[in-house]
Amino acid sequence: MGVILDYTGSEASGFNEEQAFLLAAELMDRARADEPPFRLVFKDAHNSPERARRAAQEMIEEDVDVVIGPATDVLVPVIKEVLEGTDIVLVSANPTIGELESDSQPWFRMSPGNLTGSTTPELIGEHMAAEFVHRGLRRALIVSDADVYNVDLARGFKTALAGRGGEVVAELSAEQAQSQKLIAALSQQQADAVVAAVQLLPAARLIADAYTSTPARPRWLLTPRLKSEVLLLNTPLGALEGAFGVSRRIPARSASCTSALPEGCFTSAFRKAWGGEPFENAYFMYDAAAVTFIAADRVWRANGGSMDRAQLAQAIFATAARGGVLIGWNDFSGAVEAARAGAGVQYSGLTGAIVFTPSGVRVGGETVPFEVSHGVFVDGN
Secondary structure: EEEEEOOOOOOHHHHHHHHHHHHHHHHHHHHHHOOOOOOOEEOOOOOOOHHHHHHHHHHHHOOOOOEEEOOOOHHHHHHHHHOOOOEEEEEOOOOOOOOOOOOOOEEEEEEOOOOOOOOHHHHHHHHHHHHHHOOOEEEEEEEEEEHHHHHHHHHHHHHHHHHHOOOOEEEEEOOOOOHHHHHEEEHHHHHEEEEEEOOOOHHHHEEEEEEEOOOOOEEEEOHHHHHHHHHHOOOOOOOOOOOEEEEEHOOOOOOOOOOOHHOOOOHHHHHHHHHHOOOHHHHHHHHHHHHHHHHHHHHHHHHHOOOOHHHHHHHHOEOOOOOEEEEEEHHHHHHHHHHHHHEEEEEEEOEEEEEEEEOOOOEOOOEEEEEEOOEEEOOOO
16 A cells, blocks of 8 residues: 655645554554554655656555555645556545546545535535625635645635625735735725635745734634644734634544543543644545555455455445445454455544545535634634
8 A cells, every 4th residue: 555645835734634544554453463454655755746756656656556645636646647558546635626537447545525516615615605604704815826726715704705796806926915915905905814825835825924923913814724733833823813724524523532431532542642633634644544454454355364455445445335334433453344244334424424426525514613712723513
């Protein structure tokens, strides 16, 4: 199994996602007892197309059967191009967009889209506009970069805001939004909030500059990818107080974790393993890993200890088959026993039930509002 993440670069979320992946790997190893573990290969894409291309080529040379990754949408076309012509299965934890899949060569995505025509980031942008207006706000200033996720999200936000009677008073590129230009735009346009559709570390610099340079500190509307403790750690204390946004609904984040059943709580298991907190993306990475491990174990057993990639793709689809043995996020022993008995499974993980279209798009897409209160992210209802 190959894993391509960004351990360095402007996103740099790879270590937290890798920890979620390794937690799933450890639980699957325990369930398989004395059977051989899966071979794991990790590569750093550095949030760079050229490095991602090299990493994908190295995965081919390593003869992996599946690649889990990359971390961001912008790198998917590069990796897909390199893997084209191979039968290596591609599973992505968080990237969502692009028309790069087909029924004959699916691209499995754990982050849900919807079936109404919007891509996931456009849908998120629409929900952000609804939350913006719900809070009594009307005038938005948008700062965005050229990342395809942020471009689509900003487009969805603008369209939905206009439809709700609001307006975008100004738009700045991330390169234009230096402190003086942002100050000028805010003083001239009287925006109610600034939409930060920018990658994480550049967003942190922008927020820090605005906090120290603007007389009236702006209120921030954040994308789901900015809902990260890394952003809080890289901005001045108080700079994000009152910031808000919407993010994908993750049932496991709202489930109560009791001291009586700590083994059933993902956050407790994550803290015990790594001593830290899982970020938003880690939940989707865990489910991507779990689905892949469950499917790979099933194919390995059916083929007497060897792997068939076409069967692996079909087994990933089968993990969501209704009517099978219901498998929770940490019930790998149940999945292994079902595979030994030849029974089907239905995995329902940290991010909820998983249902794929024939090309690998995950159906669904509920969102939840969040805000920064007393220096932490708090989910609404």
